[in-house]
Amino acid sequence: MILRQRKWIIRFVFVVGALVLLYRLPLFHIVSLEDANKANAKATAAKFDPVKFVNTFWDSELLPSKSAAVDAATLVAKVKADPAKARQQHGRQVGLSQSYFYHVTGVGRVVSVEKNFIGLAISPDSEMTEVILEAGILFGNTVRDGTGLLDVNDFNNTQDFNAISTELNRRIEANVLPTLREIATVGAEVRFTGCVQVNDEDSDLQPLKVVPFIVEAK
């Protein structure tokens, strides 16, 4: 009788142990369709929308950043005098790279109008092209990286971060460059704010090649 009781006790302990084990380590999970749909909806909602992002960024951060840009006349003079010092004072580098960026604003007098760029003289008595405003198809990350407002570490992956460049370039081509072409006649004065990427100091410093995101007739 006692032996039988023991057997039952042992069986009971085994069953309880197995149940505890299965509770702690379930062999599979059942997710309700409702929960699964919610998870999918959440994933879709979390998908990065570069157009929406740039719409907000453009008005709330990019346009106001004009006040933080270096004056074009100051930068042109410093680059002519000492490019290394100008880079140290006003340049901005992203990651491990030999290239760097300037964020620049100012006024220039149009001295040449070409298919893909507008040449400006910045110094009062100069007739030379000291700044080029890019006016053709835009590529790359000049505006995204040039202001220092955006940091790759704030984005889950670099695809999202790269999509911002594409959308910024598209928006500048659509909204800024038509105005530039309209106001840029030789002799006219143009107020601009934009960014410069210097990959090769031999070719990219004199003149400075600016991708503008603000242009207006003075």
Next chain:
Amino acid sequence: MSSCNQSKRLATLFVCALALVISGCRSETKPSGSSAGLDEPKRVAVIVSTLNNPWFVVLAESARDSAIELGYDAVIFDSQNDPSKETAHFDNVIASGYSAVLFNPTDADGSIANVRRAKEADLPVFCMDREINTTDAAVSQILSDNYSGCVAIGQHFVKEVGESGNYAELLGLVGDNNTPNRSDGFHSVVDRYPDLKMVAQQSADFDRAKALEVMEAILQANPDIKAVFCGNDAMAMGAYQALLAAGKAEQVKIFGFDGADDVVAMIQEGKIVATGMQFPKLMAKTAAEYADKYLNGDHDLSQKVPVAVELVHQGNASKYGDFGQAGSE
């Protein structure tokens, strides 16, 4: 009596099994490197996606050598582009008391779980070249700026091929973020020229032999292509072999990406038009230095460090070699 003994044995067996399960489930909180003796150097694991590509061999060996120079023991683990092998390597390095992992993932999403497990075990992970799609698992990610590099290649492509004509594209591994980043950068340029038409786009998994097969098939269906853009240099080499066999090596312009020594030499010979130099040695060295800083108490490290890619073409190829540029590292 025998029944009583049997019950005791069963009870003992059950207790032992339960103890094993509980100990197996316990989270690993052992301090990193604690298994090593005080005088023994800490160990660093280099887990690399594949060693079946010279570029990744350079990345892995540079990471290992940089770690050794910094005073660590270092071992390379080859995942052979297989996520399950990568998981097994992580199991191994977590259980073996390694101090840090210099990691080249097989999959941007699939590798996250491995990095998270390492983090839970206080084992810091530093990604090299390939990204994982989260910013809260690895300590740092040292990544080539693939998109920008391929924007430069796209611009050179238009300059060399012209603004019209048919071309093909060989894509890399689908699960790796480098594949879309390179393709997107390239297309952000060439797609602006509507008369440049992509007539074929196929994956060859970053693999030279597969690229040879895929290129042969593309050539049969599209004998009139003017150029091919390949997502890495191994595929560019495979494409070149296919074009050479078809007698079209001079007719079709090839563009690669990586900066492999063979391809840089072929650019100088005029057989390949251009590639993007990725600096694997610089990335590996930086990852090892970050790991060393972290293990010495400096936890203020950037999550992502983009490494610029430089365009290598016939005009400047002589400045490049040995997976870098003189003076850049």
